[in-house]
Amino acid sequence: MKKYLAISKDIREKIFNKTYKQGMKLPYEYELCEEYKCNKQTMKKALEILVSEGLIIRRRGAGTFVKNTVNTEGTPELTYGHYIKGFTKHFTSLGEVETKVLQFNVIPSDRETADKLKIKKGDFVYCIERVRKVNGIPHVIELMYMPISVITNLRQEDVEGSIYTYIEDELGKKIQGSNQLIKAYPSNEHDQSNLGLEKNEPIVEVEKTAYLTTGVPFEYSRLRFHYKHFSFYAVVNKM
Amino acid sequence: MKKYLAISKDIREKIFNKTYKQGMKLPYEYELCEEYKCNKQTMKKALEILVSEGLIIRRRGAGTFVKNTVNTEGTPELTYGHYIKGFTKHFTSLGEVETKVLQFNVIPSDRETADKLKIKKGDFVYCIERVRKVNGIPHVIELMYMPISVITNLRQEDVEGSIYTYIEDELGKKIQGSNQLIKAYPSNEHDQSNLGLEKNEPIVEVEKTAYLTTGVPFEYSRLRFHYKHFSFYAVVNKM
């Protein structure tokens, strides 16, 4: 285990433990270095993680403090947040994940899909449409495109389960991350019937391009969430 | 200017310049160190910024590469994104910002507002409701609460302009950041008449708690955006 991750984990726990309470000043950097037997830079890196998570703030000349706004009760991390591991792993803690496959075809890519996936227009892609439910409640309609040259031999049974698990465990490829554009729209009839929405109720669309550690894009998708099952929590630190 | 910011700025420009093109390998770390006459750690910090912006990826044993998904044409940064500087500064490049004040009162805080602002229920807060327009087009209805003990002597003319400018320039206080929860909802009649929405069109609500560098919360607000004028771009890197 990397030292800076171990340290940040320990201090994070102390914040949730209320060993370090809201608004409280943490020991000075050099004291923490002694406590954890590490160098200044390592401690800095550990604390930077907690800053980016919105748990602490650091002020030159003053010290390091637990933020007043920390929610030490239930973590609000049921939110969309860092959804990179895929739907299954993200929601599996909440209940039973079910998948209904609406479409599973191989088609020639159109201009936009080809652009996003950095392939040639007309190159074949999987076109997958699925409804994902948690405890029987529909959360999202996923419309995904994946190049058959990258994600090889995808089968119906993989599509009914976790595609990300297939990519990582079966194909042995590593996922790097994704770019996501989040917007809201009025729902259409397709959304309404599949997600159980009223006519005036909206969806939140996430347009997502995901790629492997090699830099190769492997997924372009449009995820249409029931508005009640989408929230995004962001911590914004100035500069 | 900090060295690592200067370096990351220069390399960022080279990516947008196409001096470094999509998918291209950057020089090795030690070569970049020589080029910019800096230490390994400083270069690492500079490149980390570009990683977090989604412009490059680094792979141990392989090298540093410009991402294939970089949009080197128009920056998509008209998005909500890092909206910390406040609406005025964020949108001022897009056109003329107008503000219509619907409410400007001092009221006793309710339980929820007091909790968020870490004050006692009943402590007085400014209650401000404004419609913000860009080039005459309404973008958002802002409903804001600020403790009168923190944001002192706010006047009608400040509320008609930029409150953030008042806080920083007149009061000389520094803004640290904010926590934001983003969700979509069907619009109500108030939204429809003020934002020019049809009955079936939604809004995106941002629930925001902002605080000063001292850790003191100074703003709790609910921003209701016209759905066409809200988008959020996120780069998610695994782990």
Add this chain to the structure above:
DNA sequence: GAGTGGTCTAGACCACATC
């Protein structure tokens, strides 16, 4: 095996808020 980037240390000096 060669060559990448990642982690960690030790120490000098700087910028900033107020102990």
Add this chain to the structure above:
DNA sequence: ATGTGGTCTAGACCACTCT
């Protein structure tokens, strides 16, 4: 003026990818 956290350097060693 003091004492915080921030930046920068120099160098050792480790982990991973690609032949």
